[in-house]
Amino acid sequence: MTPHGHPTTSRRESSLFPLQIQAFLFGITDAFRWMVSNTIQSGVNAMPYVVTEPCRGCKYTDCVVVCPCECFYGDADQLYIDPDSCIDCAACQVECPVEAIFLDTDMPAKWAGYVQLNADRVKMLKSVPDAHVTEKVESSAR
Ligand code: SF4
Numbered sequence: 331m332t333p334h335g336h337p338t339t340s341r342r343e344s345s346l347f348p349l350q351i352q353a354f355l356f357g358i359t360d361a362f363r364w365m366v367s368n369t370i371q372s373g374v375n376a377m378p379y380v381v382t383e384p385c386r387g388c389k390y391t392d393c394v395v396v397c398p399c400e401c402f403y404g405d406a407d408q409l410y411i412d413p414d415s416c417i418d419c420a421a422c423q424v425e426c427p428v429e430a431i432f433l434d435t436d437m438p439a440k441w442a443g444y445v446q447l448n449a450d451r452v453k454m455l456k457s458v459p460d461a462h463v464t465e466k467v468e469s470s471a472r
């Protein structure tokens with residue numbers, strides 16, 4: 331007790347409470363940071379769109395023009411979407427005149443293999459000059 335009758339609190343005890351609050355707040359900050367990074371991570375990697383068989387022979391590349399992330403790569407057969415860049419915006423899907431583009435979770439069973447094919451081909455085409463298709467290609471050029 332103090333001379334005035336108030337209970338005493340040691341310096342050690344008085345600093346403990348703020349430390350607990352700090353630890354609590356740091357815990358919240360860490361948890362928040364983890365949630366944000368997890369959300370971004372899953373947003374980047376989840377449910378990319380995929381180009382399938384009807385694309386073979388398409389000469390118009392209408393899809394490429396609307397993609398905000400430059401996801402498209404192409405070879406002599408067709409285009410492919412980079413699953414690591416696709417943000418699932420669906421802009422390309424509505425532009426494709428032959429309905430060749432599907433969300434990977436909404437894929438017709440007969441084209442299920444195109445999910446892996448897109449990922450594999452993009453990985454390979456990234457090292458091929460001019461395979462990254464970022465602008466509309468006129469019909470005579472493809
Ligand atoms: S518009 Fe459709 S068919 Fe044409 S290049 Fe794009 S994905 Fe392929």
Ligand code: SF4
Pocket residue numbers: 379396397398399400401411415416417418419420421422423
């Ligand atoms: S869904 Fe959007 S980000 Fe993904 S390939 Fe199509 S246009 Fe590009």
